[in-house]
Amino acid sequence: GIQVEQSPPDLILQEGANSTLRCNFSDSVNNLQWFHQNPWGQLINLFYIPSGTKQNGRLSATTVATERYSLLYISSSQTTDSGVYFCAVSRGFGNEKLTFGTGTRLTIIP
């Protein structure tokens, strides 16, 4: 099956700092999503981004499908950004199984 690797596994930053999270995948995909799991366990969809760039407030994401990676940018970090960020991919076209990476645990220190 498709492999999804996320880096770094852990990231500790001071409030106000910027961060870049990376997701590499082993095969071509037509579905890529980023999720944030908050400290209470809730999984929130951040972006559906199989290609291109999107922005939502302080968060933005870029997927370069031809090179099989995606980046999630968080600017001016806040303590509420803490949690685990997951990348998930699928090939689609009849295969709807989203495979999740192991996540990046982000801790924002006030």
Next chain:
Amino acid sequence: DAGVIQSPRHEVTEMGQEVTLRCKPISGHDYLFWYRQTMMRGLELLIYFNNNVPIDDSGMPEDRFSAKMPNASFSTLKIQPSEPRDSAVYFCASRGTHNVLTFGAGSRLTVL
């Protein structure tokens, strides 16, 4: 919209007991997914449905696990008999034509 609704939020049971987890997807969503999350294995897809029909159950760990979707607004995941290694958080998620996956709050299962 109330989002994806799961129940119970927490369940503690003894080994050998039957466990039933419930899910109400977002109205209009035609895909429903059951995931399990553990520290050791992360998020794993167990089974997914399209228009109430099971499409892929290759992630169901063994015959003790079963899932049904009798109509578009309800699905169950059943474990019978339950074992301690089934302890995990079970997530239900649904998706419409826009491809964005929306998760429920999860059901935390502890099997003693």
